[in-house]
Amino acid sequence: MTDFPHTPPKQSWTFSNDVNAEIRRAAATGIYDIRGGGSKRRLPHFDDLLFLGASISRYPLEGYREKCATDIWLGTRFAKKPIHLDIPITIAGMSFGALSGPAKEALGRGASEAGTSTTTGDGGMTEEERGHSKTLVYQYLPSRYGMNPDDLRRADAIEVVVGQGAKPGGGGMLLGQKISDRVAMMRNLPKGIDQRSACRHPDWTGPDDLEIKILEIREITEWEKPIYVKVGGARPYYDTALAVKAGADVVVLDGMQGGTAATQDVFIENVGMPILACIPQAVKALQDLGMHRKVQLIVSGGIRTGADVAKAMALGADAVAIGTAALVALGDNDPALEAEYQKLGTTAGAYDDWHEGKDPAGITTQDPDLFKRFDPILGGRRLKNYLKVMTLEAQTIARACGKNHLHNLEPEDLCALTIESAAMAGVPLAGTSWIPGRNGGF
């Protein structure tokens, strides 16, 4: 019998090993996958943009010698006490409950040393964070866990959270494993039960109500505090316009790469738009209303480097916020803990079961034995270093583009590597003058 050559085994692209593994997991457990972090798929991102740098028609500024300022004002529209930050990189809202007390302290320490703000999150304001944060933004969330007028008044700004990039249209989840006595008390709920945070605010719906809600908060806080409105990257043109109409001082826009403490994987990966696609639409809305730079725009979702900061600002953002990157700077997913990640059935870099409360780095846990491992002073120092590096990187690029302030970066400084990113960011495809959807180009 002749042995004919066989077609080699071929895996399906549609039914890949990953997909099949998830089907088997679903079949075995009957529950969808819940995890932390942001979208893991490859998305059009800042990596797809490049700066052009100076040339004969543009002259650069001398690195280390000529000034390139980085400070920003937030809340200049209505607040009697707007916020002044040394750098345009803020720490995004991450809930106490999701994060440990010492992790919150480290965020406060690092941010304050670097001259920027931190943000509370679902679950209320902790002393660790208020005490160690020079500038603290207090989130006003649908759950209203821990909400009270005293904390509103001791905040430096208030962020009304409408949505998050990881889950626009979704609420929050803190599973029973992480509900310690302290978390339960702050949230007025029994210990050990799964806590759902509502996806809609309990006492307002729609932009007209939001305007009145903002009025109420301003009245309670004597019109002193900047009021931010945070939205997930869903309909950024309209959401930005409506937030401005409702009276926001600052719009916070979070793209789909944005991290979350715990959400269904199907939600994280399939709802919302990448931040690259969101920024130009939000900036257009602000420009159409004559409000660009008057209402500040903070963007987030997958910001990692000074280059990302510079690109976001060149597209028209006033500042950025970081969540995941800040946790990595603190020590999350560090390969030094590989043996422990292996015990949890995962590997450094891929660990995302934050909701289970077993984080070997002691950051996303409420287990005292684990969070005691985390040193908030060291963590704070690491975060400060990282923020400084990002700032230096952004300045390096800005100087190369001839800008004496990060704010002066502009779309004209950019080109795109792919047609998708050119269309989304509204900058020309590299080597052409073509902006898909906008002009003919050459």
Added chain:
Amino acid sequence: MQTFDLAAQGLRALNQTLHGLNGTTNQTAWEIVNPKGSHAIAVGLDAPIDVTVKGSTGYYCAGMNKQATVRVKGSVGPGVAENMMSGTVIVDGDASQYAGATGRGGLLVIKGNAASRCGISMKGIDIVVHGNIGHMSCFMAQSGNLVVLGDAGDALGDSLYEARLFVRGSVKSLGADCIEKEMRPEHLELLADLLKRGEADHLAKPEEFKRYGSARKLYNFNVDNASAY
């Protein structure tokens, strides 16, 4: 008695004046005239003062109240006494949606009816409604007590946590995980006190009420309950 003309002096001046008062003030009685349905009247108060609003209000009247007693001689718009911490808010007329939303303490009394989502997400407040309440009331209510002398609309207490609900009249339907529970002596005692404080002890007796609470079946996710979500 201090009189404040809201139409003439404006909202900012009103709240600023009331926020300026503390426990040592001797200006403890205030009357607000010409409210004309304005929003955010007497919000964020934090002093043991007595404020009477002569007329109807818009959204969030007495929001985040602490210590103060606020009486409205009229009806109130959405979110009256939202996130109240302590003190008392008494509404002579009706209340729109979300009355007492997320309230953490104190007492809210509504002498007329309350619309939908009364007591939504409440976290410790006591609410006494002399009339009826609308649908989805006490949705995700965490703790505190709701007393309704009249009827309740659809989906009462949906996804309820530990709040206690007492209804004298009919309940159109119960929401997910909300069930009728046994009325024990301690509940009758609690109810008698709430009726008294809610200026309703001459209108109803504790024995006439039924008690509703959480079946606690949705406290931890279980796939067999998926159709309830």
